[in-house]
Amino acid sequence: MKALIPLLFLAACGASPAPEFFGATRSDVTVNSRDYTVFQKGERVEVIRLGYATRGEHQEIRATMIELIPRVTGCKLRETTLTGDSGEMRGSLDCPA
16 A cells, blocks of 8 residues: 555646746646646747557647647747657747737
């Protein structure tokens, strides 16, 4: 039982941001029964997919993650800055003044 306690704490953490996003605004979003966490700090964004994805789901998940960025942040993604995959993406934003 004692061995399970650390695992419970880890499971409760959910998505953690990259060090660059410590102190960022966090938004938890569910789309098509899949959970995502979006971190925004200034004009930078990180999107993390939560949960397992099968081989055939990655392209659709990636598209959903890209669509989430302007919806959640209110800013336009600078698409040439986008890095990552269907598990975690980071990019730069153009935000209205």
